[in-house]
Amino acid sequence: MFTFMISQSYQICLDTFLFCEELINFYGHKNNGLFLLIASFVWFYTGFPIDKVAMLDQETRNYVGCKLLELTIKELFVFRFMQTDPNWSNFLFDEPTRKFNLIDFGAARDFPKRFVDDYLRMVVACANKDRAGVLEMSRRLGFLTGEEPEVMLDAHVQAAFIVGVPFAKPGGHDFRANNITHSVSNLGATMLKHRLTPPPDEVYSLHRKLSGAFLACIKIGAVVPCREMLFKVYEQYNFSDDRPEVLSSTG
Secondary structure, rough: OOOHHHHHHHHOOOOOEEEEEOOEEEEEEOOOOOOEEEOOOOOOOOEEHHHHHHHHHHHHHHHHHHHHHHHHHHHHHEEEEEEEOHHHHHHEOOOOEEEEEEEOOOEEEEEEEEHHHHHHHHHHHHHHHOOHHHHHHHHHHHHOOOOHHHHHHHHHHHHHHHOHHHHHOOOOOOOOOOHHHHHHOOOOOHHHHOOOOOOHHHHHHHHHHHHHHHHHHHHHOOOOOOOHHHHHHHHOOOOOOOOOOOOOOOO
């Protein structure tokens, strides 16, 4: 029932641009938040893979990029349930209807509310280049122990700011001029050498999906108002704890 309701949420909340398969059954382990969904295959799917959108006009590329990132943000911060496969060939884009056909809703997981609360604060801190906020949320989430040397903290914060670049400024972020993955990889050796604890389990699939959304936007050359999307969710978000806010949505 839980997973069926999530599948309904995809259809109800995103009905203007997303079509999902009909859910038949699911298998999962609530303790680790992993689910395998069994869905019917709809043979009348139409459209073409997302990477082919790069051959279309700029307005259509921007539209597709916006919807891919909107879906990713809503999966985490609204549904708290994510289709974790970062392969965007799971979607077909139907140009005449401007809808996406999700043809593989197989690997999915949910996220604890407390984790999502602090992860949203973390993303906003990255967007605002708030070093203190990034470090505080990183400790809460388990990225850092509090015992790391300064060189590790500097590399961690720099990587966070790079990932936050699409959300850093109002207006459309131009993914055509983006080099996020290369910039982060340059800091990898320092973080690998000085990291004292592995990242929390939840982030592995989450970061693959987020990086997949970024790479899809880069591939198709989209211009996306990322900051506006993020802060629309942030300003409406219902935090479940009474921790003091360390972040600001201004800037």
